[in-house]
Amino acid sequence: MMRPTERLMEEHRAILRALDVLERIADRYGDAPSAHAEDARAVVGFIRGFADELHHGKEEAMLFPAMEEVGHSLRAGPIGVMLTEHDEGRALVRAMEGALDQAEGGADSFAAAAYSFAELLRAHIDKEDGILFPLAERALPEKVRAALCVRFEEHDGARHAAAYRAHLDTLARLEERLDASAA
Numbered sequence: 778m779m780r781p782t783e784r785l786m787e788e789h790r791a792i793l794r795a796l797d798v799l800e801r802i803a804d805r806y807g808d809a810p811s812a813h814a815e816d817a818r819a820v821v822g823f824i825r826g827f828a829d830e831l832h833h834g835k836e837e838a839m840l841f842p843a844m845e846e847v848g849h850s851l852r853a854g855p856i857g858v859m860l861t862e863h864d865e866g867r868a869l870v871r872a873m874e875g876a877l878d879q880a881e882g883g884a885d886s887f888a889a890a891a892y893s894f895a896e897l898l899r900a901h902i903d904k905e906d907g908i909l910f911p912l913a914e915r916a917l918p919e920k921v922r923a924a925l926c927v928r929f930e931e932h933d934g935a936r937h938a939a940a941y942r943a944h945l946d947t948l949a950r951l952e953e954r955l956d957a958s959a960a
């Protein structure tokens with residue numbers, strides 16, 4: 778049986794790692810913004826490119842419309858909540874980027890937006906893993922689930938393969954750097 782949400786859940790695990798990285802950077806950013814600016818930009822870049830464009834992109838363009846076709850509203854109910862949270866997340870990403878552009882002056886607002894984003898996304902991922910994805914696997918016919926798996930593979934494995942790999946490399950590099958500087 779093909780389970781399209783498995784791939785999305787795997788991506789959730791990478792996103793959760795990025796949220797830990799984000800919080801670790803936010804913890805130290807205020808002490809020396811210029812020393813941590815590069816890492817802060819890199820993790821926000823991962824969040825924008827991987828978590829939002831590639832991951833939320835697949836949910837919004839492929840999974841949610843497939844659920845709409847079998848009767849789940851995009852405006853009300855669980856999908857509506859997920860879409861609202863994606864938008865709230867985007868606003869916080871813009872807030873983090875705006876704070877980074879202000880360097881020293883944005884130190885407090887960067888940390889505040891970073892902690893809010895991590896809290897929002899962890900709760901969002903819990904809801905998808907625990908409620909929305911099991912609902913999707915039950916609601917979608919086998920044929921649709923198989924087609925989604927193919928479309929996900931085309932999206933990540935063909936169209937966006939280089940970006941996909943580059944984002945995951947960036948995440949691993951950030952984790953190594955943080956671990957090395959904590960040791």
Ligand SMILES: [Fe+2]
Pocket residue numbers: 833836859863901905
């Ligand atoms: Fe989502």
Ligand SMILES: [Fe+2]
Pocket residue numbers: 785789832833836902905
């Ligand atoms: Fe998700």
